[in-house]
Every structure is written in structure tokens, then in C-alpha cells.
Amino acid sequence: MSFIELKNVTKTFHAGDEDYAAIRNVSLGIASGEFVAVMGPSGSGKSTLLALLGGLSTASSGTVAVDGIDLGSLSPNRLADFRREYLGFVFQSFYLVPYLTAIENVMLPLTVQPGLNGTAKAVALEALRTVGLDRKAGRLPSQLSGGEQERVAIARAVVNKPPVILADEPTGNLDTKTGDQVLDLLQGLNAAGNTIVMVTHSKENALRAGRTIEIRDGEIG
Amino acid sequence: MKLIDIAIQNIRRKKGRTLFLVSGLAIGIGAAVALTSVGDAMNREVMHVMDEFGANVVVLPASEDLPLSYGGLTVSAVNTGGTSLTIDDIRKIRTIENSANISTVAPKLLVASEIRGNKVLVAGIDVTSEFKLKKWWRLSAGMKPQEETEALIGRDAAARLGLSPGDKIKVGTGHLVIAGVLDVTGSQDDGLLFATIGWVQRQFKKGHAVSLIEVSALCSGCPITEITEQIAAALPGSKVVAVKETVELKMQAMHYFHKFSIGISLLLLIVAGMIIFFAMTAAVKERVNEIGLFRAIGFRTGHIILVLLSEAFAVSLLAGAVGYALGFISPRFIAPYLMNAYNLQFVFDPLLAFGALIASVVVGLAASIYPALRASRLDPVEALRTL
Numbered sequence: 001m002s003f004i005e006l007k008n009v010t011k012t013f014h015a016g017d018e019d020y021a022a023i024r025n026v027s028l029g030i031a032s033g034e035f036v037a038v039m040g041p042s043g044s045g046k047s048t049l050l051a052l053l054g055g056l057s058t059a060s061s062g063t064v065a066v067d068g069i070d071l072g073s074l075s076p077n078r079l080a081d082f083r084r085e086y087l088g089f090v091f092q093s094f095y096l097v098p099y100l101t102a103i104e105n106v107m108l109p110l111t112v113q114p115g116l117n118g119t120a121k122a123v124a125l126e127a128l129r130t131v132g133l134d135r136k137a138g139r140l141p142s143q144l145s146g147g148e149q150e151r152v153a154i155a156r157a158v159v160n161k162p163p164v165i166l167a168d169e170p171t172g173n174l175d176t177k178t179g180d181q182v183l184d185l186l187q188g189l190n191a192a193g194n195t196i197v198m199v200t201h202s203k204e205n206a207l208r209a210g211r212t213i214e215i216r217d218g219e220i221g
Numbered sequence: 222m223k224l225i226d227i228a229i230q231n232i233r234r235k236k237g238r239t240l241f242l243v244s245g246l247a248i249g250i251g252a253a254v255a256l257t258s259v260g261d262a263m264n265r266e267v268m269h270v271m272d273e274f275g276a277n278v279v280v281l282p283a284s285e286d287l288p289l290s291y292g293g294l295t296v297s298a299v300n301t302g303g304t305s306l307t308i309d310d311i312r313k314i315r316t317i318e319n320s321a322n323i324s325t326v327a328p329k330l331l332v333a334s335e336i337r338g339n340k341v342l343v344a345g346i347d348v349t350s351e352f353k354l355k356k357w358w359r360l361s362a363g364m365k366p367q368e369e370t371e372a373l374i375g376r377d378a379a380a381r382l383g384l385s386p387g388d389k390i391k392v393g394t395g396h397l398v399i400a401g402v403l404d405v406t407g408s409q410d411d412g413l414l415f416a417t418i419g420w421v422q423r424q425f426k427k428g429h430a431v432s433l434i435e436v437s438a439l440c441s442g443c444p445i446t447e448i449t450e451q452i453a454a455a456l457p458g459s460k461v462v463a464v465k466e467t468v469e470l471k472m473q474a475m476h477y478f479h480k481f482s483i484g485i486s487l488l489l490l491i492v493a494g495m496i497i498f499f500a501m502t503a504a505v506k507e508r509v510n511e512i513g514l515f516r517a518i519g520f521r522t523g524h525i526i527l528v529l530l531s532e533a534f535a536v537s538l539l540a541g542a543v544g545y546a547l548g549f550i551s552p553r554f555i556a557p558y559l560m561n562a563y564n565l566q567f568v569f570d571p572l573l574a575f576g577a578l579i580a581s582v583v584v585g586l587a588a589s590i591y592p593a594l595r596a597s598r599l600d601p602v603e604a605l606r607t608l
Contacts, residue, residue, distance in 0.1 A: 081521070
């Protein structure tokens, strides 16, 4: 059994009187420590697939399991615990909280993590050091460049040392050079043992992954 | 960093938004506090004015003399023995235990006399005390007596005797000059001649005797029974009568005014609560994106509610303090212009201050609970889509 496993997963949305299947009968396995790129045109279902893997959305039918945990069987609060323990999210739009400094943003997942006993700041600073931003820990997101903001978002995604990182178009808002730096970081994390699933439009970015999954009209090609 | 720090940083770093929220709540609380303060101050002022308006205790000598009638009360005109009231009794009334409640003490000496062939009741009075007691007294001609040999005359008596200010009249063995004519009062005063009490005592050889003493007792809280008993104890042998109608009228007026103040304050609090509800709902909606992120990185619904309500608590507490300060200070500047009320006395009321803080926090939290619950149950995918 794979670390991440989807079996006959369908996700249907209701639009007025009509049902629309964003994901159709998808079965997929991702091994622990794998770096997988998910490619496909806009509206193909890439982000929906990522939301299902992250427990942000539940499958209309079929099962999504991570480390043997059936996400469909978890209550909303248990799903929140699962995300905190297993997942780190990196979003295209960074999604940093504007009124918190870089280090405070990185510390966010740790505020609800039990047992840190005053070490949270040191842990967050170490995560910022990993992405090369420990010297800008006290800056607000508005005082950082786009690339720096994305690196803060990556530090936030890895601060609680989750085994899986889900990245949704992580270079979509960055120039080529900064995008490469972000991909280097993701590759480094993968080399350190993290499982990475990255949604991307770019074939070049996909080449950084060990495996590429093509998705079209909600189906894996 | 703890969950509550997220709320504090949001308050600290989003100053404009915090100012808007605090202002909305503070204005509501301030308005309610201001109205309560003005209501209380007006209550005190109205009671003070009413307390000084007419007598609510009358002290009479318990004697067997031929009676004269004054203000519906039977009064001895000439004491021929037994107990009599004297000027010294005024001092005794001023020294009773509840003397702080005594506003005015107005002694009177009543004698029957003949002026220009007509029988007239002459009242010896202390002019200052009498005018303070009878705030309805107005002069239709002349002025208040300035000298001991000057007198006031009621409108009917002046017409009957053909007297006007400046006229000199013989009363008993002495002479008086009419200083002023009272406007119609509709009472027995219209037919009386008022001279200073010392002059009447000397001319009619009454020594220091007085016929009755009218007392105006401050009635807020109205320990009128105790006051009556204390005066009776200080003046043994006298008859002390509480004018219950006056007392009850004052109590009723105070009661109505108090109810009116409470009603308006409650109305304002309800309006303030609605303003805050909409402001809080808008503030939470504005944070939907953050809430989606919090859900994505592992916040439980309870964590999100805690963050939002901590913020609402802090903002409400701050708004309560600012609102109380506004409501406490503003009436001092506004009341004179809006209400022509220059003499209102505002006092610090710790209960009102505490009540304002509690009301602010309760209203702030109550208005935030529903939006916070809704936010905590947001679908994270939907919430992130709004980012």
C-alpha cells in the first residue's frame, strides 16, 4: 500500500441544478519520499486533487488515505489535527497573514501544536534559516519581495516537520530566477525525506519532480 | 506565540480597523453612559429644586390659644401661656441628626391688626428664607424689602387698602413703608401684610415668639419620618406636622424621571448593540481568507473561535473604557448647550463605570459569537478561494 493512496475517487460539485465532476474515478498511489508533479490545463481538476489529498475537501465517492488513515472517516476537527501533523501547504499566492511578521507567520502552525514549551520561536527561526530568511524574521509580508514571501510560506509549511508537502503552483507568481530558487528548496526538502506533490503548469518545473501525473477533464491520463 | 497573540497583533497592527470597531462600540456605550449621567444629574437637580419648593414640615406650638388659620393650618395668634415657639427653636431645628437634609427654615409670627380701618393679618417673616421657600412668589410692583421698616403686601390686601409701593402705613404703634406688592398667588398670602419678623415681634411685644416654623427638608431618599421625629424631640411640646402630599408628589416625580432615564438608556444600548453586531460581522467576514488559511494549517474550530472572541473581548473592553470616559466627560460640555442646564452636577459613579465595561464586553462578545461560529465552520476550500 502506498503512503498516499486514492481509490476510485470522484469529486462532484453542484452548480445550480447540474452536477459537475471535477475528479472522475481517479486511482493513484504516491510512495513516501516521492516528488510528484501534477500537470494539466486550467480547470482540469489539479487543485481539486490537491484539496482532496490535503483533507481540505472530501471525496464524493471512493477513498483517500494517507499513511493508512482514511480521510473520509475523520471529523472536521480530526481532519484539522491530521493536516497539522502530516501536511504542509505552499500556495501560489503565499497566503501570509499580513499583520504578522515573517517569524510570526512561520510560528502559526506551532501555536496549536501541543508540547513545544517555549521552543516555538527557536524552531521557527531555524525554519527561516533553512530558507535563508532568518535575518528578515521581524519584517511584515509587505516589507518582503514576492520570492521572499514564498520562502516564508515554505518555512511555514515545513516548520512542524510534516512528512508531506502539497504545493499549488508555488512559482506561479514569481520570476524565473526566484522560481528556480523555490524549486531548489522543494528539491532539497524532498532530498531530506519529504513527500512532495506539486501542481504546476510548467513542464520545466515538472522536470524537477521524480514523476509527473497528467490530469485532463478530471481524469488521469 | 500563543493563539491570543494573533488577536493582539491584529488589534495592534490593523489600527484603522481597530479604531473603527472601538469607535462604534465606544459611541454606543458612551451615549448610554452620557444619558445615564445626565439623567442622574437632572434627577438630582430636579429633586434639589423640588426639595426647595415649598415646605414639607410645619412646626406649631401646642397651645390652647384662640386660633388663626394659615395655609389651612390652625395657628395660635397670641400665646397666653403654656409652650411657645421662639426664634431660638430655629437653631435647634438646624442641629438635628438629619440637619444635612434641612434646606430652608422659615419662621412666621402671625398677628391680627387694623390698617386704615380694615382688619388685616400681619405675618412677620424672614424675607430671604420666605422667598427661598416660596419660589412662586413674584412681585407685581416695587421690590423686596431691604430695610426692617419695609413691608410686602398681598395683591388683594393692596387693592382692598388702596396701597402701592412707597405708601406709608401705621401698623400697631409703628409705621411701615410698602416696598413691594406680591403678584397673585391664589393662596391666603394674597390677603396678608408681610413685615420682617423682628419688627413685628417688637411692635406687638411678642419677645422672641413665633407662631409657626415652616421647614423645607431635602427629600431625595426622603427620611421625612425621621426628620419629623427628630424635630419633635428637639422641640418638646411642639406639634410637628409632615405635609405628606408634598412628600408623595416629590417621590412620584423622582420615580417617573428615574423610569424615563432607564428606558432611554436601554433603548440606546439596544441600538448600540445592533451597530456593534453589524460591525463585528463585517470585521469577521473581512477575515474569511485568514480563517481558511488557519483551517488549512491545522486550526480546530475551537482555536478559530478563541482567536476571534479574544479579539472581540479586547476590543470591547477597550471600547467600554473609552465609551465610559466619553460618556462621563461629554455631558459637561454638551449639556449646557443642548439643555440650558448649567448647574448639573456630574459625579463619578464606580458602579456605572463597572457596568459600562461589563455591558461593552457582553454586547461585544454576544455580537461576535454568531459570526465567529459561522467563520469557524467555513469550508477551507471556499475560504481559500476568496483569497
